[in-house]
Structure formats: C-alpha cells, structure tokens
Amino acid sequence: MEKDVAILVLGDQLSWPHPAFSGVEPEQAVVILAEVREEATYVRHNRHKMVLLFSAMRHFAAHLRERGYHVEYVSIDQSMPSLLAACQQVQKNRPFARLRVCEPGEFRLREQMENWSATLNVPVDLIDDTRFLASRQDFSDWAAGRKQLRMEYFYRDMRKRYRLLMDGDQPEGGKWNYDAENRSGWRGQCAIPARPNPDIDEVTQQVIDTVTALFPDNPGDLSTFRWAVTGETAEAELEWFCENALPAFGTYQDGLAEASPWLFHGLISMYLNCGLLDPLGVCEKVEAAYRRGHCSLAAAEGFIRQVLGWREYVRGLYWHHMPDYREYNALSAVRPLPEWFWTGDTGMRCLSKALKQSLDLGYAHHIQRLMVIGNFALIAGLDVPAVCAWYLGVYVDAYEWVELPNTLGMALFADGGIMASKPYAASGKYIQKQGDHCKHCQYDPKKVTGEGACPYNSLYWHFIDRHNELLSQNPRMGLILGGWRKRADDDRAAVLKWADQTLGQLEAL
Numbered sequence: 001m002e003k004d005v006a007i008l009v010l011g012d013q014l015s016w017p018h019p020a021f022s023g024v025e026p027e028q029a030v031v032i033l034a035e036v037r038e039e040a041t042y043v044r045h046n047r048h049k050m051v052l053l054f055s056a057m058r059h060f061a062a063h064l065r066e067r068g069y070h071v072e073y074v075s076i077d078q079s080m081p082s083l084l085a086a087c088q089q090v091q092k093n094r095p096f097a098r099l100r101v102c103e104p105g106e107f108r109l110r111e112q113m114e115n116w117s118a119t120l121n122v123p124v125d126l127i128d129d130t131r132f133l134a135s136r137q138d139f140s141d142w143a144a145g146r147k148q149l150r151m152e153y154f155y156r157d158m159r160k161r162y163r164l165l166m167d168g169d170q171p172e173g174g175k176w177n178y179d180a181e182n183r184s185g186w187r188g189q190c191a192i193p194a195r196p197n198p199d200i201d202e203v204t205q206q207v208i209d210t211v212t213a214l215f216p217d218n219p220g221d222l223s224t225f226r227w228a229v230t231g232e233t234a235e236a237e238l239e240w241f242c243e244n245a246l247p248a249f250g251t252y253q254d255g256l257a258e259a260s261p262w263l264f265h266g267l268i269s270m271y272l273n274c275g276l277l278d279p280l281g282v283c284e285k286v287e288a289a290y291r292r293g294h295c296s297l298a299a300a301e302g303f304i305r306q307v308l309g310w311r312e313y314v315r316g317l318y319w320h321h322m323p324d325y326r327e328y329n330a331l332s333a334v335r336p337l338p339e340w341f342w343t344g345d346t347g348m349r350c351l352s353k354a355l356k357q358s359l360d361l362g363y364a365h366h367i368q369r370l371m372v373i374g375n376f377a378l379i380a381g382l383d384v385p386a387v388c389a390w391y392l393g394v395y396v397d398a399y400e401w402v403e404l405p406n407t408l409g410m411a412l413f414a415d416g417g418i419m420a421s422k423p424y425a426a427s428g429k430y431i432q433k434q435g436d437h438c439k440h441c442q443y444d445p446k447k448v449t450g451e452g453a454c455p456y457n458s459l460y461w462h463f464i465d466r467h468n469e470l471l472s473q474n475p476r477m478g479l480i481l482g483g484w485r486k487r488a489d490d491d492r493a494a495v496l497k498w499a500d501q502t503l504g505q506l507e508a509l
C-alpha cells in the first residue's frame with residue numbers, strides 16, 4: 001500500500017465518491033481543503049457564492065472526517081495566499097510522497113498546477129474529472145473532423161449513450177427536441193409555487209459573518225442567503241423542483257416575470273457545479289418524473305437537454321478552444337460597462353430587475369442572462385473581457401468553464417459563431433413578448449426613437465447596421481438584414497442617430 005498521499009480537494013469538487021480518492025485508504029492520506037485569498041479574489045465574487053462554497057467545504061470536511069480521513073482545513077480568515085501555499089504548509093508538518101488532485105475546471109488553475117511538482121518536490125497527479133458525463137477526450141473525439149460543433153448533434157449522441165428518454169433506438173415520442181413547445185411568454189397564467197428555503201445552520205451562519213466582515217464591498221445581500229450546503233439538502237431542493245416546478249418548467253422556461261426571480265427553474269446549477277449534485281442522477285430523476293406521468297415529455301426533454309446537452313457541451317467547447325477562446329472579440333466590442341451594472345440602477349425595468357437580482361441573490365435564469373443582460377451588452381457593444389468578468393463575478397454558479405462559452409460565445413457572439421449559429425440580438429419587442437416587465441417601465445417598447453423610446457430598439461438596429469457585412473455572411477440573418485436595407489434612407493438615418501445619442505449617454509438610461 002502506498003504511504004503518505006496528500007489529496008487536495010477544490011471547492012467545486014465536493015462530490016462523494018470523488019475521483020482523487022479512488023484506491024486511497026483513509027489511513028494513507030492527508031486531505032487538504034483550503035479557502036484561500038487568490039481563489040476568493042481573482043474576480044469580484046458574489047458573497048453568496050463564497051458562503052455557499054466555504055460552508056459546503058466545511059460540511060464536506062466533516063463528512064470526510066466521519067469516513068476516517070485526516071483533514072487539514074484552512075479557513076479564509078487565516079489569510080492563506082494560494083492553494084499551493086496551503087499544500088506547502090501541510091507538507092512542512094506532514095511530509096507527503098505525492099499529491100493527488102482531481103483536474104481543476106478552470107484553465108487558469110490547471111496551468112498553475114502544471115508547475116507545482118517542481119515547487120513541492122513531489123509528483124502531482126492530475127486525475128480525470130469523472131463527474132462529467134463527457135470527458136474532455138470524448139468531446140475531442142466527437143469534434144474531430146466536424147466543421148461545426150453544434151450542440152444538437154452532441155446532445156443526440158449523449159441521449160443514446162446514456163439511454164435517457166429513449167424508446168429503443170429512437171427518441172421518446174419520436175422527436176429529439178421539443179424546444180418549440182418551450183417558448184411561451186409569461187402572463188401570470190398559473191400560480192408560481194413558493195419555494196421553501198433550506199435552513200441556515202451554525203456553520204453557515206459563521207461563514208456568513210466572516211464573509212460579511214472580510215468582503216464588505218462585494219455584491220450579494222446575505223440576508224437572503226438560501227442555498228443548500230450539503231449533498232443531502234441539494235437533493236431535497238431537486239426533489240422539491242421535480243414535484244412542484246418541473247411540470248411548468250418547459251412551457252415557461254423562456255418567460256420573464258416581475259413577480260419571481262425563480263419562476264419554474266431548477267436552481268440546481270450551483271450544486272451541480274460544485275459537486276453536491278450528480279448530473280446523471282439529476283437527469284434520471286427528471287426522466288422518472290415523466291415516466292410516472294408527473295410532467296410532460298416537453299418539460300422533461302427540455303430540462304434534460306440543458307443538463308445532458310448544454311452543460312456538457314459548453315465544458316467540452318471550453319477545453320477544446322482554450323486558451324485562445326478567452327481572447328476572442330469578433331465584433332470588436334470595447335465600450336466600458338456602465339456603472340449601473342454594479343448597482344442595477346437603470347430605468348430599463350427588465351434590465352434593472354435582472355441586474356439587481358443577479359447582484360443581490362447571485363442568480364438570474366437563462367433568459368435574463370441571455371436576452372436581457374447579454375443582449376444589451378451585445379447590441380450596445382460592451383467590452384467583452386469586462387462583461388465576462390462581470391458574469392464570472394456575480395453568479396453563484398459561475399466557473400470559467402461554463403461562464404466563458406455562455407457569455408463570450410452565446411451571449412456576445414465574440415467567438416464569431418463557434419457556439420451560436422447566429423447572434424442572440426433582439427429588440428424590446430422580444431422582451432415584451434416574453435414577460436410583463438414593460439408594463440412597469442418608463443420606456444415604451446413600441447417606440448424606436450424619440451423621448452421614452454425603449455433603448456433596446458434603436459440599439460438593436462444599430463447593431464444590425466454596424467455589423468451588416470459580417471452578418472450578411474450568415475444565412476439566418478438574411479431576412480432581417482433585407483428588411484433593414486429596404487427601409488427608407490431617412491428612416492434608417494433617424495434610427496441610427498437616435499441610437500448614437502443613446503450610446504453616448506448609457507450611464508443616464
């Protein structure tokens with residue numbers, strides 16, 4: 001039996017079983033869990049995320065001790081500069097012969113770890129992260145020789161491989177994708193179930209106090225902290241979702257509601273991404289709800305597509321294209337972020353709601369992230385790295401492997417179309433159709449120019465006009481470009497003039 005192994009468990013790897021523990025007996029190992037300054041400050045993290053992770057790490061450490069492991073735990077108030085420094089400190093008191101780490105999710109950290117062996121003077125084993133349903137190699141094999149890496153085809157292969165929602169060799173119900181049934185706007189058609197909040201225990205309360213004291217200027221209103229911090233409570237959250245929200249999830253997945261930040265969404269990305277939930281288990285639970293007649297096929301398929309399809313696909317894409325991916329800026333977007341991105345104080349109701357809840361709760365659902373905030377950043381040409389840093393900071397589920405393809409690729413089209421087949425640009429009309437914010441807004445979604453015109457409208461046409469050359473190479477943009485070009489010259493000039501004026505005073509919107 002090999003002696004004196006150290007296992008470093010990262011804050012987003014709180015799963016049991018855990019790949020780095022495989023084949024290691026408790027008496028052989030010292031386990032290191034560390035809350036360190038570098039990880040806590042490399043972007044301006046939401047305090048919800050810090051509390052969730054630190055509390056979940058402390059609970060996980062307790063779980064490992066119960067299993068007989070010796071755990072060395074470093075807490076954030078000890079001001080440990082980095083993960084490497086934490087390993088060095090443990091090594092001084094309890095020398096180890098090798099270090100095992102499950103490969104990190106972010107390129108930044110993986111790059112650093114490549115050099116750790118020289119500093120620690122022991123071998124550092126980076127173990128494959130088997131908690132994903134497609135390994136990096138699986139994705140590379142799938143991508144090899146393909147001109148375009150479209151999610152839909154990847155998703156179909158994953159459905160077949162994991163035999164989820166299958167009827168023999170065919171997709172359940174005869175169709176792979178029920179997206180067309182998942183686009184209804186929100187008009188208060190049914191009651192939104194009230195969500196119970198998981199209890200805050202002593203450990204979490206202690207972390208809330210520490211994070212409040214150490215990070216007074218970070219976003220996040222901790223009086224609203226409502227996240228699960230153990231695998232058990234995360235399972236209970238999933239259970240609640242399947243029983244109460246899943247049946248309406250599909251229909252209102254793309255809805256925008258004044259009344260609720262959550263609508264019928266799962267609220268599980270934060271648990272999947274730190275290991276408290278297992279993606280296959282989640283999909284199986286949702287499929288079981290469909291099989292027992294609790295929800296429609298469209299609801300179950302719509303949900304499974306997100307977890308089995310999108311989530312695995314963006315991770316594959318990230319590793320496939322890094323490190324170049326983070327440098328892309330295909331539309332040369334460089335305009336500084338308005339200050340109100342950090343306060344939510346804008347008169348645009350939809351945007352104000354989405355920004356405030358992102359900052360205060362650390363959560364916004366997909367359509368708020370994509371079609372309200374992301375769409376605005378896209379059509380206003382906001383600076384790509386600054387927008388990405390904002391997204392990586394504010395969300396409780398944000399890690400670069402999932403944030404970057406979604407923000408830089410899907411929302412900002414800065415990868416030139418690797419991720420999305422066309423830019424997700426839209427005018428106020430779309431936002432009006434999807435929800436009830438416009439009724440409460442100082443702007444008029446039907447006006448394109450003049451006092452009170454919805455800023456999304458003129459900025460949308462400005463976007464189409466300024467990128468018309470690039471967009472004309474995209475067959476999916478032909479109709480829109482054709483319509484714009486057919487409009488009278490003075491009409492187009494008036495819209496562009498108003499948009500220029502709007503861009504000149506973004507701070508005042």
Ligand SMILES: Cc1cc2nc3c(=O)[nH]c(=O)nc-3n(C[C@H](O)[C@H](O)[C@H](O)COP(=O)(O)OP(=O)(O)OC[C@H]3O[C@@H](n4cnc5c(N)ncnc54)[C@H](O)[C@@H]3O)c2cc1C
Nearest residue numbers: 265266267268269306311365366369370397398403406407
């Ligand atoms: C600009 C932008 C940035 C985003 N940044 C993140 C991020 O940092 N972290 C993150 O986990 N998701 C991110 N997403 C994807 C998605 O918005 C969130 O996963 C989702 O809103 C999480 O809430 P939920 O658990 O209630 O999701 P639900 O709507 O209930 O969906 C179920 C699950 O599907 C998965 N999923 C859905 N869409 C995606 C997607 N596009 N990519 C990856 N997984 C997906 C998530 O795990 C999610 O929990 C981003 C999307 C956009 C457009």
Ligand code: SF4
Nearest residue numbers: 348350428438441454
């Ligand atoms: S009018 Fe425009 S800015 Fe106001 S809520 Fe509607 S889409 Fe948003």
